[in-house]
Amino acid sequence: MDFSSTMRPADMERITTPEQADAFIVEAVDAVRAQVGDGKVLLALSGGVDSSVVAALLIRAIGKRLVCVHVNHGLMRKGESEQVVEVFRDGLDANLVHVDASDRFLRLLEGVAEPEAKRKVIGNEFVAVFAEEAARLEGVGFLAQGTIYPDILESAGGVKAHHNVGGLPEDMDFELVEPVRLLYKDEVRVVGRRLGLPASMVDRQPFPGPGLGVRCLGAITRDRLEALREADAIVREEVEAAGEDIWQYFCVVPDMRATGVRDGARVFDWPVIIRCVNTVDAMTAEVPELGWSLMKRMTARILAEVPGVCRVAYDLTPKPVGTIEWE
Ligand code: XMP
Numbered sequence: 186m187d188f189s190s191t192m193r194p195a196d197m198e199r200i201t202t203p204e205q206a207d208a209f210i211v212e213a214v215d216a217v218r219a220q221v222g223d224g225k226v227l228l229a230l231s232g233g234v235d236s237s238v239v240a241a242l243l244i245r246a247i248g249k250r251l252v253c254v255h256v257n258h259g260l261m262r263k264g265e266s267e268q269v270v271e272v273f274r275d276g277l278d279a280n281l282v283h284v285d286a287s288d289r290f291l292r293l294l295e296g297v298a299e300p301e302a303k304r305k306v307i308g309n310e311f312v313a314v315f316a317e318e319a320a321r322l323e324g325v326g327f328l329a330q331g332t333i334y335p336d337i338l339e340s341a342g343g344v345k346a347h348h349n350v351g352g353l354p355e356d357m358d359f360e361l362v363e364p365v366r367l368l369y370k371d372e373v374r375v376v377g378r379r380l381g382l383p384a385s386m387v388d389r390q391p392f393p394g395p396g397l398g399v400r401c402l403g404a405i406t407r408d409r410l411e412a413l414r415e416a417d418a419i420v421r422e423e424v425e426a427a428g429e430d431i432w433q434y435f436c437v438v439p440d441m442r443a444t445g446v447r448d449g450a451r452v453f454d455w456p457v458i459i460r461c462v463n464t465v466d467a468m469t470a471e472v473p474e475l476g477w478s479l480m481k482r483m484t485a486r487i488l489a490e491v492p493g494v495c496r497v498a499y500d501l502t503p504k505p506v507g508t509i510e511w512e
Contacts, residue, residue, distance in 0.1 A: 186367065188216035193334055193367045200372040206379040209372075210242065213364045217246040221327055226362055228329040229315055230255045230281070231394075232269040234387060235331030235365065238373050240273060241380035242364050243329055249280040252325065254318045256311060259287025260396030260410070263418040272386060286314045291407060298404040298440075300512035307395045319357065328359035332366045333373055390433050391467075399512040403440030408493060409455060413438040415491045416457045420483055424461070427479045432470075434461040437500075437511045445495030454495035457487055461499075462509050470504040 186197065186209070200206055226243060230236050230253040243251040253273060257266040266283070273279040293306050319325065365373050377387040393399055397417070401410045416436040424434045437458045445452045464470035484497040500507070 186212050186216075188213070188220075188364065188367075190367065191337060197367070200368065200375050203375070203379055206372075206375045209368075209376055210245070210379060213242055214246040217243060217362060217364055220360075220362060221247055221250070224250070224327055225322070225325040226251045226327040226329050227319055227322065227325045227359065228253050230269060230273065232261070232265055232386070233331070233392065234370070234377060234389065235333055235373060237269075237272075237331075237382055237386050238377040238380065239329050239331045239363075239365060240279065241277060241377065241382055243362070244273075244277050244279055245380065249278075251280060251329070252322055253279050253281045254284065254315060255281060256284045256286055256314050256318075258290045258307060258311060258396060258398075260290065260307070260398040260401075262392065262397065262421070263414050268386065272383060277381075282318055284314060284318060286310070289314070291405065291410075294398065294405045296404050300399065303398055303405070303512070304395050307398050311394075316357070326360060327362050328357065329362040329364070332363045334367055334369055337366060390431075390435075393510060399510050400435060400437045401440075402437060402511055409438055409440070412455060412457070412491050412493045416487045416494065419486045419490065420459055423479060423483045423486065427476065429473070429475065429479065431461050431473055432463045433509060434459075436460065438494075439511075443496045447495065452495050454493050456496040456498055457491070457494050458498045458500050458511075459483060460509070460511070462504065464504070464509070467509060468504075470509055472501055472503055475499070 187194070198205065200209055226247065228236065228240055228243065228251060230240050232255065240251065240253050255266065255269045270281065270283055274281045290307065290310055293310055294303060297303050297306055365376070368376070374387050378384070397410060397413055398405060401413050413436060416438070420434055420436055424431055437460055438455050439458065442453045443456050445454055461473055461475060462470040463473050480499065487494055487497050
């Protein structure tokens with residue numbers, strides 16, 4: 186395989202088997218070593234499939250000369266940042282810088298209600314935190330990215346500018362290392378499994394870069410964000426326990442309250458909206474018909490376990506007209 190190419194050769198076999206993945210890993214490790222020599226590489230490790238697989242691959246190729254920077258923006262799902270530390274630092278002995286920047290992000294987001302403005306705050310702050318961490322390191326000449334083939338195709342087709350970490354500062358003078366740039370998502374997952382990453386990381390559902398920030402509608406508050414995180418964890422747990430194969434399943438908490446009654450007293454608390462969709466390319470999406478018992482279990486648990494919530498609704502809107510996310 187030609188790792189310097191930006192186009193996937195027409196005769197390149199699809200990686201579907203463990204043997205094909207192993208062969209790819211051997212070639213990719215050699216290519217990374219040839220490119221990097223005895224240099225150091227920096228990687229923004231979100232914990233998503235693509236950056237995780239690139240991290241595992243580079244650890245195999247160059248060990249601790251890969252510096253992984255994981256920025257927790259405070260908008261991760263429950264347990265997600267902890268899993269990054271567990272898998273990479275504890276499991277793979279990675280050179281991992283874990284930055285808990287939650288406070289910084291949440292303070293900047295205070296009172297920001299408009300969806301695009303929220304995205305901008307999160308994206309800009311991500312770049313700022315990452316650049317600060319990069320500036321602390323010495324002798325890093327390379328930047329690894331989890332670019333995959335659909336990113337290249339979409340950029341070339343002008344569909345969207347692809348960026349994996351919210352865009353990096355232009356004055357960063359790094360040479361790019363993109364070992365999975367010719368692979369499709371399903372191939373990246375096969376490779377990730379062979380590199381020993383856990384299924385919960387390799388098979389995880391897509392999650393937007395701005396994280397729970399676009400699901401805690403309007404101006405984010407810490408208590409409502411916490412309610413969202415807890416409800417989201419319950420939905421994930423129950424959908425997975427039911428063995429449902431759903432593309433994306435999550436919650437949204439609007440910035441409004443609803444009347445309820447709890448222990449004989451009136452409450453005025455948040456509603457949680459459960460959003461599940463199936464799609465092939467995220468351009469259109471259908472809402473799956475979940476079993477009633479799963480619906481009832483999720484509802485009962487959210488109402489019993491999540492403080493501040495007094496109502497649960499299921500979003501029946503296909504895309505179009507609704508988008509998958511609410512913001
Ligand atoms: P929409 O809401 O546009 O979402 O129907 C389509 C897919 O894209 C994801 N999404 C995002 N991913 N940054 C991302 O990295 C974002 O700002 C963002 N907004 C939406 C969404 O989760 C769905 O899979």
